[in-house]
Amino acid sequence: MEPLKEIYSMAWIQNLSSIVSQIDEKINPREFQKKILESPWEDYELKERINRIADVFLLFWEGSIVTLEPKLYALIQCLRQNGVNDFNFPYIFINDIVTKSGLNDFETSMRVLEQTTVFSSAEFAIRHYYQNYFDKTLKQMIEWSTHKEAFVRRLASEGSRPILPWGIGIPNIKKSPEIHLPILENLWDDENEIVRRSVSNHLNDISKIQPDLVIQFCKRKFGRSESLDKNLKHALRGLLKKGNHTALSFFEYDTKWKPRELQFNLKKKKIKIGDSLEFEIYFVNPSRRENKIRIEYRIDFLLANGKYGSKVFQLGEKTIGPTEEVTILKSHSFRLITTRKFYAGKHKLGLIINGNELVNVPFHLLEG
Structure with missing residues (x-):
């Protein structure tokens, strides 16, 4: 472009x-x-x-x-x-x-x-x-x-x-x-x-x-x-x-709601700059009633000074049925763009549901 x-x-x-x-x-x-x-x-x-x-x-x-x-x-x-x-x-x-x-x-x-x-x-x-x-x-x-x-x-x-x-x-x-x-x-x-x-x-x-x-x-x-x-x-x-x-x-999001059997898996924990980070989310609604949920993920990007800068990305909003199972597959691109510079090293990926971070996992970004 x-x-x-x-x-x-x-x-x-x-x-x-x-x-x-x-x-x-x-x-x-x-x-x-x-x-x-x-x-x-x-x-x-x-x-x-x-x-x-x-x-x-x-x-x-x-x-x-x-x-x-x-x-x-x-x-x-x-x-x-x-x-x-x-x-x-x-x-x-x-x-x-x-x-x-x-x-x-x-x-x-x-x-x-x-x-x-x-x-x-x-x-x-x-x-x-x-x-x-x-x-x-x-x-x-x-x-x-x-x-x-x-x-x-x-x-x-x-x-x-x-x-x-x-x-x-x-x-x-x-x-x-x-x-x-x-x-x-x-x-x-x-x-x-x-x-x-x-x-x-x-x-x-x-x-x-x-x-x-x-x-x-x-x-x-x-x-x-x-x-x-x-x-x-x-x-x-x-x-x-x-x-x-x-x-x-x-917007009727219950901030006390927690999923059951949560799994948050990275396909690879090391990727090169220019590639995509692929991950899978699985959980079950523990409730016997419908729940409205807002799902996001946060990346803590490594900065040039060794500190971290965070950005939250939305995965979606949905109403899940009683004891419903939810599976989400997602990839996040680390393709080089003019508005962001990536730095090799340890980064972090967090899962947020209804405003609460439930899990945070590290991954490593390597020089392309």
């Missing part, structure tokens, strides 16, 4: 350069394209490429956000006419243009971001305004949480997340995540799934800082509909993986 930065292909840049020249006849598309591709473009990662494209626009379009506002709207309109859909990630540089030209003009920036976020999310751009105008941005985001446009409502939740991936950190949000509860209260049952999913992710962020806050938020909201309960469960996913007994009880 190609790196995400390759969304900015030669053909894509050529097309963008052509469209820019259509709305601004002073711009030569070849010169615009050449400026984007100047060295060290090939070495740039995704965020650096986004930054470069924004800078090139500002090189050709000088001036403040007030001057650039109509040009940005014209650009978006032209892109739409050329078949580009809204909520389109590659064009997120448009919001960078706003922050680079308008950080000293809060009111105009908010007016523009309200429009541009529909075309390509402004969730990263708004963080700069939190840094520079925290109280005013908070007020604006609360107002946007009742906006008629779904993508603007999503911005209110997504841009204010305590731990937004790729977003700049805002200490005041992490310190006091409860300040955004009015936004989450407005949006948790939004008519649009993309907005509700953002709220779930926001709540999951908070659960890593103030788990009790999320427990209390979700506790009184179950039962409205199956789809809303699904969103609440997604919000609690981090706490479920951590075996939080209150979160598990929301």
Whole structure:
């Protein structure tokens, strides 16, 4: 799979350069394209490429956000006419243009971001305004949480997340995540799934800082509909993986339940990097009634410093009948990927049912 930065292909840049020249006849598309591709473009990662494209626009379009506002709207309109859909990630540089030209003009920036976020999310751009105008941005985001446009409502939740991936950190949000509860209260049952999913992710962020806050938020909201309960469960996913007994009880998992005749066997206790770890689980439901169970496994990965980093993986959720026998076969790949580096040595594999780790066995990862 190609790196995400390759969304900015030669053909894509050529097309963008052509469209820019259509709305601004002073711009030569070849010169615009050449400026984007100047060295060290090939070495740039995704965020650096986004930054470069924004800078090139500002090189050709000088001036403040007030001057650039109509040009940005014209650009978006032209892109739409050329078949580009809204909520389109590659064009997120448009919001960078706003922050680079308008950080000293809060009111105009908010007016523009309200429009541009529909075309390509402004969730990263708004963080700069939190840094520079925290109280005013908070007020604006609360107002946007009742906006008629779904993508603007999503911005209110997504841009204010305590731990937004790729977003700049805002200490005041992490310190006091409860300040955004009015936004989450407005949006948790939004008519649009993309907005509700953002709220779930926001709540999951908070659960890593103030788990009790999320427990209390979700506790009184179950039962409205199956789809809303699904969103609440997604919000609690981090706490479920951590075996939080209150979160598990929301979904009728008995944290005191234990299997009978448990067997947890590895096919091999030594595997090479690049291979898969295969294991088998067998147990019997000791009860004479049905039980709802959540089955997970945890791998303690050996790190470069000799310590361990853990990750929990879900095997499934099911209702098992009285004295039912359960057999599960599973393999976990240690194929090399760009997002994780494996280190040879002793690792550990644990089995978790209803939040409780029942057994933990070692295995060794060898150089491939």
